[in-house]
Amino acid sequence: xxRFTSFWPARVAPATTSNLHGQSYSQxxxxxxxxVKLTASKSSSSSTSSSNWKFPLAATPDNLENTTFEARPTxxxxxxxxxxxxxxxxxxxxxxxxxxFFAETRLPSDLKRLIDLSEIMAHGLxxxxxxxxxxxxxxxxxxxxxxxVACPVAGGIAANFTKSLVSRIRPYKYWELSGGTxxxxxxxxxxxxxxxSTYLKESWRQSFPSGHAATAFSMAVALSWAFPQGRLIxxxxxxxxxxxxxxxxxxxxxxxxxxxxIGLLAANAVKxxxxxxxx
Numbered sequence: 001x002x003r004f005t006s007f008w009p010a011r012v013a014p015a016t017t018s019n020l021h022g023q024s025y026s027q028x029x030x031x032x033x034x035x036v037k038l039t040a041s042k043s044s045s046s047s048t049s050s051s052n053w054k055f056p057l058a059a060t061p062d063n064l065e066n067t068t069f070e071a072r073p074t075x076x077x078x079x080x081x082x083x084x085x086x087x088x089x090x091x092x093x094x095x096x097x098x099x100x101f102f103a104e105t106r107l108p109s110d111l112k113r114l115i116d117l118s119e120i121m122a123h124g125l126x127x128x129x130x131x132x133x134x135x136x137x138x139x140x141x142x143x144x145x146x147x148x149v150a151c152p153v154a155g156g157i158a159a160n161f162t163k164s165l166v167s168r169i170r171p172y173k174y175w176e177l178s179g180g181t182x183x184x185x186x187x188x189x190x191x192x193x194x195x196x197s198t199y200l201k202e203s204w205r206q207s208f209p210s211g212h213a214a215t216a217f218s219m220a221v222a223l224s225w226a227f228p229q230g231r232l233i234x235x236x237x238x239x240x241x242x243x244x245x246x247x248x249x250x251x252x253x254x255x256x257x258x259x260x261x262i263g264l265l266a267a268n269a270v271k272x273x274x275x276x277x278x279x
Contacts, residue, residue, distance in 0.1 A: 118240030155218025213259030221267035
């Protein structure tokens with residue numbers, strides 16, 4: 001009889017307290033079904049091999065109480081945030097040059113589309129949708145779900161708080177008002193602008209720091225916490241989201257760098273609180 005291989009969705013046995021001992025779950029496997037590979041041959045061992053097949057159990061919130069997640073903020077994160085802050089100071093000297101380059105240069109359409117799509121990591125609505133999908137699909141991360149939500153929320157709040165301390169004009173509006181004749185330092189126009197009743201209605205005065213960058217990087221921290229294998233992808237999308245703010249002339253490069261640092265620090269502060277609560 002010839003060998004053959006087939007695949008079919010197999011129904012997964014529900015998890016119980018008696019069969020969860022020693023069971024581990026992969027982030028890449030579905031919690032409800034699994035594809036089983038069957039190989040048939042002439043050998044008599046095929047009849048006994050079926051008894052050795054192991055089916056992953058379905059994960060549910062009730063049986064994941066003892067699941068642990070690596071949450072310790074590393075020194076590397078703090079070093080990266082500090083480097084981003086220092087780079088922002090240096091980048092302030094080339095803010096106008098970089099923004100003018102993107103304003104006058106037409107990027108390849110595919111690259112421009114990729115950069116624009118990366119904003120899903122930074123926009124509040126799409127971030128909420130991503131988190132809802134994580135909650136629905138990735139059952140094994142539900143024990144820390146609300147901590148994951150807290151990461152981008154903390155990043156956004158920290159960025160908006162910083163915006164309330166200092167007002168900076170966005171690139172597109174700065175050139176419109178100054179005609180490009182004033183020094184870039186003149187883009188910072190006021191301290192404590194939140195004291196003005198009209199400030200919150202004037203988005204063009206809220207350039208520093210980038211709230212989108214803070215949200216994107218804090219979201220990358222959250223997703224990397226839940227799915228460590230995707231860390232490189234998540235942070236690459238966060239970088240593209242920050243670049244999108246520069247390409248669209250909505251932020252100066254230094255705004256994005258400071259926003260990224262704020263997002264990293266805020267999200268790791270959430271992880272630190274989680275760790276303190278587990279001790």
